[in-house]
Amino acid sequence: MNQPDCQTEIFKANCPTQHVLDAIADKWSVIVIYALLCSGTQRYNELQRQIGGISQKMLTQTLRNLERNGLVHRQAYPVVPPKVEYSLTPLGETITEPLEALCHWAMLHFPEVEIARTRYNATVQD
Amino acid sequence: MNQPDCQTEIFKANCPTQHVLDAIADKWSVIVIYALLCSGTQRYNELQRQIGGISQKMLTQTLRNLERNGLVHRQAYPVVPPKVEYSLTPLGETITEPLEALCHWAMLHFPEVEIARTRYNATVQD
């Protein structure tokens, strides 16, 4: 059996993996990261339109959080009307690699998950 | 710029990546998966002791959720007192690979995240 690298760390409250999950595993962070990865630097309203369904509050909150964690860069121009551009930092680009690993797993194995759910629901029913 | 595999999928509500994140990105799922990966098949109370800090309610809920998604196998023995063993399914073992990629990223880059947080807090302060 393979032992994970952070074998002894994972059960501590301050395990780095758990911290990273806490940082990006909310409803919108991954979607925002992918939006910036796919379409590059974008303004606030462009992001909101591209993503669709995200409220101003959550877009702002998600961007602030990603900025605070050094994954997203916020470039504000002192003009009227305001112009603010968001982009991935070099650090933010590196995290897309493990995320794509997860994306790859999802596309490969999610059908099995759905089968398991159907079976589970069936066995619980009776 | 690299385009992710699920480029056109990520913005849909039913993107498989988002579904997978929804399934495992709660407070305890990843920890339970790692506990079963590191120490193999375990009974309910063994798991609770090993993880530490998890309530019965959340351990049960997390295990049920993982079982429903086909990542964990529940083996109940009809004896008194009850004996129930939990283990990763073959599908559950495959998901540890992308999770370790994330773990690897975390250990490699989390110091940068902490630096970014310190800097962010400093710039916000004034």
Next chain:
DNA sequence: CAGGATCCTCTTCGATACTG
């Protein structure tokens, strides 16, 4: 245009007590 401030609802999670 890019948010900030509020209000409200739904969910998450822990603590506690109980059971076959």
Next chain:
DNA sequence: CAGTATCGAAGAGGATCCTG
């Protein structure tokens, strides 16, 4: 031993209104 049931606090997230 391996759960279930219930309560309450806290937070996430949406809708709406307001502003420099």
